[in-house]
Amino acid sequence: xxxxxxxxxxxxxxxxxxxxxxxxxxxxxxxxxxxRSPGASVEGVAVADAADFADLLASHxxxxxxxxxxxxxCIEYASACAAAGVAxxxxxxxxxEGGFDALREAASEVPVLYASNFSRGIAAxxxxxxxxxxxxxxxxxxxxxxxxxxxxxxxxxxxxxxLDDIDEARSSVRQTRSDDIDDVRGASPRVHGREGEAPxxxxxxxxxxxxxxxxxxxxxxxxxxxxxxxxxxxxxxxxGVFAAGALDAAAWLADRDAxxxxxxxxxx
Ligand SMILES: NC(=O)C1=CN([C@@H]2O[C@H](COP(=O)(O)OP(=O)(O)OC[C@H]3O[C@@H](n4cnc5c(N)ncnc54)[C@H](OP(=O)(O)O)[C@@H]3O)[C@@H](O)[C@H]2O)C=CC1
Ligand SMILES: O=C(O)C1=N[C@H](C(=O)O)C[C@H](O)C1
Numbered sequence: 180x181x182x183x184x185x186x187x188x189x190x191x192x193x194x195x196x197x198x199x200x201x202x203x204x205x206x207x208x209x210x211x212x213x214x215r216s217p218g219a220s221v222e223g224v225a226v227a228d229a230a231d232f233a234d235l236l237a238s239h240x241x242x243x244x245x246x247x248x249x250x251x252x253c254i255e256y257a258s259a260c261a262a263a264g265v266a267x268x269x270x271x272x273x274x275x276e277g278g279f280d281a282l283r284e285a286a287s288e289v290p291v292l293y294a295s296n297f298s299r300g301i302a303a304x305x306x307x308x309x310x311x312x313x314x315x316x317x318x319x320x321x322x323x324x325x326x327x328x329x330x331x332x333x334x335x336x337x338x339x340x341x342l343d344d345i346d347e348a349r350s351s352v353r354q355t356r357s358d359d360i361d362d363v364r365g366a367s368p369r370v371h372g373r374e375g376e377a378p379x380x381x382x383x384x385x386x387x388x389x390x391x392x393x394x395x396x397x398x399x400x401x402x403x404x405x406x407x408x409x410x411x412x413x414x415x416x417x418x419g420v421f422a423a424g425a426l427d428a429a430a431w432l433a434d435r436d437a438x439x440x441x442x443x444x445x446x447x
Pocket of ligand 2: 330397
């Protein structure tokens with residue numbers, strides 16, 4: 180069966196990558212592509228007006244929509260998909276808590292899969308973090324992410340996911356070692372950059388966002404103790420890895436029931 184895909188943000192960096200990756204696959208076909216700047220052709224696909232999105236869902240009935248846009252449009256596209264009964268894959272970052280609530284609401288009607296990063300390397304990095312953090316409990320942790328100079332949100336969505344992974348790993352190891360679980364619950368304080376008199380406090384996680392050139396995406400987690408340190412680094416060489424992962428997710432999601440899904444389920 181060929182899965183038909185609608186693509187949003189078609190004139191954006193990721194939209195173009197998704198259309199290029201889709202053209203190379205036999206298991207997927209592009210039903211339509213939209214942008215707020217319609218009229219162009221991207222990877223041979225005519226780009227329609229984003230204002231016609233609901234009509235295009237009705238007329239083309241895609242199996243799934245793949246979205247890499249902005250937080251506000253992501254929510255609008257998700258609720259239109261929920262109303263039309265179309266599955267929704269999104270990698271849009273910078274969503275607020277309310278934005279995630281709106282996506283989860285859409286997931287009560289249709290399958291929704293959100294991932295802050297669609298690369299297999301980051302999925303492996305997350306597993307490595309969940310192993311390294313408990314093994315090196317008490318070590319200082321600093322997270323540094325580096326992206327191209329046009330990225331809007333900071334820290335990156337992937338950095339936020341990794342910070343949550345660190346919190347979860349820390350709290351699970353401390354719960355197994357302590358009877359007083361009130362003592363060990365809660366997020367590690369996150370310190371974004373340092374300036375002036377800013378000594379490190381125990382347990383904090385330093386977070387650093389760099390923006391430069393055309394770097395597709397780099398994430399480093401440094402765990403440092405006395406006389407040793409471990410650095411876990413992922414570098415995306417091109418946005419193609421994100422597009423490939425998002426299309427794998429779309430093919431996987433197309434015939435699922437309504438609900439909230441994670442990229443790790445696609446990779447199982
Ligand atoms: N999860 C992952 O693996 C990855 C996630 N991302 C995320 O994907 C998102 C897009 O990144 P990128 O492609 O670099 O960004 P770009 O700015 O290059 O493209 C964004 C596209 O979305 C469209 N768009 C933005 N806001 C709206 C809106 N309000 N309504 C309709 N269309 C809108 C833009 O349309 P127009 O051109 O008409 O203005 C543009 O085509 C970001 O959140 C980024 O962090 C990026 C890479 C990987
Ligand atoms: O905006 C980008 O480019 C990227 N955004 C995602 C994020 O915020 O983590 C994923 C990737 O790092 C590229």
